[in-house]
Amino acid sequence: MDDRQVIKQVLQGNTDQYAVLMDRYHNEMFSFVFNMVGQYQDTEDLVQEIFYKTYQSLSKYDSDKAGFRTWLYRIASNHTINYVNSKYHKSKVASEVDVDLLQDDTDIIEDTIRDEQLNAIVAAMKKVLIKKHQKILSLHYFSGLTVQEISESLDIPDKTIYKALKTGIEKIKQEVTQHG
Amino acid sequence: MAKLHRSIDPIRMEEAKERTMTAVMDRIEPKPQTIFWRSILRPVLIPTVALLVILAVLFFPDTNPPIDDPGVLSAYDSQKLAELSYLSGNFIGANLTVSLPYYAFLADGDETEFEQEDVRINFYFDTLRVYLEDIDFTQVVQSEVLTDSEFDYLITFELHDKSYSFYVRIDGSDLVGELIVGAIIFDVTGTLEETDTETRFDLEAISGDDYVRIQYRYEVEDEIESKYEVQSRINGVETEQEIKVSREDNEEEVEIKDGDNEYTLKREVEDGETIYKLEYKINGVEGEARIVETTDINGNAIFQYSVKEGDIEKDIERGRPHYDFDDEDEDEDDDNPGNDNPGNQSYDGSSTLIQNSL
Numbered sequence: 322m323d324d325r326q327v328i329k330q331v332l333q334g335n336t337d338q339y340a341v342l343m344d345r346y347h348n349e350m351f352s353f354v355f356n357m358v359g360q361y362q363d364t365e366d367l368v369q370e371i372f373y374k375t376y377q378s379l380s381k382y383d384s385d386k387a388g389f390r391t392w393l394y395r396i397a398s399n400h401t402i403n404y405v406n407s408k409y410h411k412s413k414v415a416s417e418v419d420v421d422l423l424q425d426d427t428d429i430i431e432d433t434i435r436d437e438q439l440n441a442i443v444a445a446m447k448k449v450l451i452k453k454h455q456k457i458l459s460l461h462y463f464s465g466l467t468v469q470e471i472s473e474s475l476d477i478p479d480k481t482i483y484k485a486l487k488t489g490i491e492k493i494k495q496e497v498t499q500h501g
Numbered sequence: 502m503a504k505l506h507r508s509i510d511p512i513r514m515e516e517a518k519e520r521t522m523t524a525v526m527d528r529i530e531p532k533p534q535t536i537f538w539r540s541i542l543r544p545v546l547i548p549t550v551a552l553l554v555i556l557a558v559l560f561f562p563d564t565n566p567p568i569d570d571p572g573v574l575s576a577y578d579s580q581k582l583a584e585l586s587y588l589s590g591n592f593i594g595a596n597l598t599v600s601l602p603y604y605a606f607l608a609d610g611d612e613t614e615f616e617q618e619d620v621r622i623n624f625y626f627d628t629l630r631v632y633l634e635d636i637d638f639t640q641v642v643q644s645e646v647l648t649d650s651e652f653d654y655l656i657t658f659e660l661h662d663k664s665y666s667f668y669v670r671i672d673g674s675d676l677v678g679e680l681i682v683g684a685i686i687f688d689v690t691g692t693l694e695e696t697d698t699e700t701r702f703d704l705e706a707i708s709g710d711d712y713v714r715i716q717y718r719y720e721v722e723d724e725i726e727s728k729y730e731v732q733s734r735i736n737g738v739e740t741e742q743e744i745k746v747s748r749e750d751n752e753e754e755v756e757i758k759d760g761d762n763e764y765t766l767k768r769e770v771e772d773g774e775t776i777y778k779l780e781y782k783i784n785g786v787e788g789e790a791r792i793v794e795t796t797d798i799n800g801n802a803i804f805q806y807s808v809k810e811g812d813i814e815k816d817i818e819r820g821r822p823h824y825d826f827d828d829e830d831e832d833e834d835d836d837n838p839g840n841d842n843p844g845n846q847s848y849d850g851s852s853t854l855i856q857n858s859l
Contacts, residue, residue: 364517
């Protein structure tokens with residue numbers, strides 16, 4: 322059963338089927354949130370909220386506009402960035418960031434990097450970027466979405482995504498260079 | 502696969518997956534006819550279940566529920582709720598209890614507009630500066646399950662060394678309760694709704710002819726913004742205040758509209774020292790003040806306001822606001838040697854003159 326069929330069943334009252342969607346996307350969401358937050362318990366809490374929020378909004382989902390996965394990322398990025406930006410998330414001090422990690426090309430090599438570096442990048446994003454750009458950059462770096470999928474997820478043209486990536490990365494580089 | 506990623510322990514992720522699926526499915530429940538109500542009910546549950554369970558976790562680690570307890574909500578939610586309880590309780594209590602004396606007769610010839618309102622400003626500063634600091638609101642709220650009561654939960658918190666007791670019951674999408682402040686009991690009703698980008702909470706507390714209404718809006722767009730609109734009538738005096746707490750580009754500020762007067766409070770670091778800055782417009786006159794907190798020889802908190810208003814510059818000192826409760830057990834409190842916290846006393850310094858106008 323594809324996502325659309327599962328969603329249809331859930332909306333018809335067969336709510337057990339929602340577990341299928343969670344089973345399908347949990348690890349991807351967990352990975353995305355964990356990349357930004359860096360704490361297991363916070364990540365688990367946030368992912369629970371994301372799936373619950375998604376369930377609550379399921380009747381508003383329009384499959385003609387976006388795939389379920391990209392729509393889920395939209396909710397996940399919103400929820401996670403709200404948390405990261407809140408006073409309850411303790412920002413780590415920006416330090417020791419290898420600015421070469423920050424590239425805007427789509428073929429960037431996947432890389433597992435040290436927690437401190439990711440914490441510093443997230444903290445810099447929070448500090449210097451507006452929320453819209455935070456979403457774009459976080460989806461670009463921390464999710465498995467392509468630029469086209471980010472465009473679909475956020476309902477923003479590709480061109481704007483590329484522009485935001487470029488200016489956002491420059492700002493972050495500047496921030497970590499100045500304060501790193 | 503993400504382009505930049507942390508190393509994740511796959512076992513922990515799988516364990517989290519199992520707990521998450523169980524918790525979310527338990528919250529959903531296969532009752533199609535109640536989906537709409539549950540979506541509304543959940544936010545209403547937040548101030549109760551979250552405070553009950555999560556705060557129990559925070560305060561009483563030995564009694565932790567199982568980690569996959571579906572009632573466990575995120576620490577983020579519990580923080581928001583504790584914050585809401587803090588501010589709501591504070592304004593309800595303060596509308597009852599803050600002494601607002603008149604100083605006009607003390608005018609010294611170059612009196613500022615600031616001094617006309619300094620007690621009120623002092624209260625705002627004392628209450629709202631928490632938004633400019635890293636305050637853990639859950640430290641001020643505790644809760645317990647009531648098993649033999651018409652109410653489901655009791656939420657208690659201490660503000661300015663006085664206890665607030667909030668008995669609450671969930672009734673559909675509504676919240677019904679009693680807030681006890683000193684010897685006064687308020688009947689409280691409220692509704693809480695949540696959308697993708699906005700949380701709305703309407704609360705009304707009534708005691709006889711007195712009332713306090715609070716409308717709370719929490720919006721998330723490019724900036725995070727919480728807005729409180731407070732309307733009250735206490736002893737026949739009607740007031741309206743609007744408080745907006747916003748955060749953008751890592752900066753937080755609190756804006757207050759009180760009738761035609763406006764105040765903006767910010768925290769800044771100058772030469773390594775944290776100071777608070779207040780910009781205001783009172784009776785059409787603009788001014789600003791730097792605020793520094795110190796303590797007097799008795800350990801009482803003192804706020805020093807360096808006011809600049811037009812050509813006038815002056816320093817004004819105020820103790821913490823005086824919260825004068827109509828408390829039946831006041832004498833008992835006075836006899837309690839352990840209850841001599843400075844915040845529980847009227848500051849008697851020569852620079853702070855407190856008169857109870859209520």
